[in-house]
Amino acid sequence: GAGVSQSPRYKVAKRGQDVALRCDPISGHVSLFWYQQALGQGPEFLTYFQNEAQLDKSGLPSDRFFAERPEGSVSTLKIQRTQQEDSAVYLCASSHLAGTGVQETQYFGPGTRLLVL
């Protein structure tokens, strides 16, 4: 079966440009997470969806960042008016269950590498 896929794999944007990053989770996975990974750092939590509901967006760095998952499957992370500090790898992960209080394995996509010039 297919794993988590992300597109595009690489994106170069000019400062001030809007970008949209797509995540296709594993079919049937309830939970979906977005992370930001700066060079030489571990992934940092951005936001969490349970089906179509965005239950936690506490990690979004500013109001320029917006995520949605309207039908509870594919998710899009949008960054408006990109800045150089937004350059990073954006990782998406999905897991099967949600809200059980038990640690569910998160399956990661390959990431989208964003470079803002």
Place this chain on the structure above:
Amino acid sequence: QKEVEQDPGPLSVPEGAIVSLNCTYSNSAFQYFMWYRQYSRKGPELLMYTYSSGNKEDGRFTAQVDKSSKYISLFIRDSQPSDSATYLCAMSAQNSGGYQKVTFGTGTKLQVIP
């Protein structure tokens, strides 16, 4: 101070060596302790996880958790060149939203020399 501290390395060892990777943490609420492996330009993949203190072994890999010292370790026996990757420790605690929120270390880059 970060909640999870991990030496970024790089760590270079000869093939066949025993590798020891470690993390410390400050949040007593962490319940699950994980190790992820990340190859260059790939997403992290889960290697092992443990719940609370103790040891867990899986093939050449052994994970140890000492909650009293807030210290976790991953040991790799008979290391292979294919083990060359970045190893991320990760920990999770129950979030108010009812899910386990994961916090990652910075990752340790490991190179196993043939």
